[in-house]
Amino acid sequence: MGRKLVVLREDKSEAVLEEILAPDEQNLHDRLRLSPGLLPIEDLELDGPLLVVGQEVSLASGRIDLVGLARSGDILLVEFKTGPHNPDFRHVLAQLVDYGSDLWEQSLDEFDNTVVRRYLASKYCTDPKMAGARSLEDARALIWPEMPEAEIGQFRTRLAETLETGDFHFIAVAQRFTTSMENSVRYLNQSMKRGTFYLAELIRYQSPLSSEPGQQVISAYACQIVTRPERRPTVASNRIGEADLLGSITNDDYRMALERIFDACKGIGLRFEWGTKGASIRLPTQDRAEPLSIVWIFRPDSASNWYGLSHLTLGYDKDSLASVPSVEGRIVQYGMEASDLPAGKPPRGKAIMGATFDPSSVVALEVRLIALITETVAAINDQGRLG
Known part of the structure; x- marks a missing residue:
C-alpha cells in the first residue's frame, strides 16, 4: 500500500515499518476502542481528551x-469499515445517519440512561481512568477533573443543544477511502442542514518478518482525518451575523466604529462566534482547539445577555483563561489595560475581567480600542504562542 514509518530505537538503530492491511474491521475497531486517543479530534477543531461514553451500545437502528464527547459538549459518532467497496461505505454512512436519528431530540437524562450508563456498566468500558463511574457526570469529572464550574455549564448546554438539533460529528473510519467516497462526504457536508461528516484513515504499520533470532516484530497505528467540511456549520438558524448586528444600530458613528473594529479583529486572525444576540471575538491559542474569547459585542436592544454583558466589552473570562496558560500573563495585562481606559465600566459578570464601553465611548475611544486589541495579539504572536 506504499506508506512507511521509521521507528528510532534507544540504541539509535532504525526499524522501517510498512503499511499493511488489517485482517478485518474488528481489528481496527478493537485498536481504536483500546486507544481512543488515536482519533485526532483537534483536527475537528474540538478540545480533548476524548471522553468515550459508548461502545457497541444498542440503539433502535443497531449497535x-x-x-465520544469533546470537552465542548460536541458528540462524535464513529463507525468502522474495511476495504474500498462502495456498498460497504454507503452502509456505513446510512448507519451513522440512523444512529444520529436515534439520539436526536433525546434529553440529557435520556442520553445518560440509554447510552452512557449502559456503556459504563458494560464489558467494553476498560479504561482504568473510568473506574467507579456510573453516570455521565462521574465520567466527565474523571476525564476532565480540572473543568471549572462555568465550563461545566457550557458543556452541558452544548451537549443538550447537540441532542436537540442533531448537530453531530459523524466519522467513518477505514484503512483507505476512494475519491468517490470523499466526494460523497463533501456533498453531504454541503447539503445537510445539521451534522458534519468526516473520513478518518486508521493505518496499521508492521515491521517485516525477520529470520534473525530475537528480532521482534513491531506494530504501530496512526489515525488521520482525510476529509472534513470546508466550514463547520455550528451557527444555528436563529443566530445573527455581522450584517444583522450592524443593521440593528441606528447611530451611524457607532456602527462605523464597530465596522472598523471588526475589520481590525479579522485582519489579525481573530475568530467570530455569532449567537442569537451578538458575538464573542476569539483568540486562537496553542493550548486548546477552542479559542479564547477576548471581546464581546451585543445588539443595543438585547437584554439578558451572557453574564449580563452589553454593548462592547474587552476582557476575558477568568475560568476560560485558566485553560490557556501560555497566554495568561499577556491576557491579564490586556484586561487591566482595558479597565484603565476612560469611560469603561466594570462588566456585570464577576467572572469577566476588563471593561464594557457604551456606544458613545466606543466612538470616542475607537482608535485606542483597536490599538489595545491588535497590540495584545501582536505581543502574543511575537512570543510564538498564537494558535
Missing part, C-alpha cells in the same frame, strides 16, 4: 461502534 453503534463508538460514541
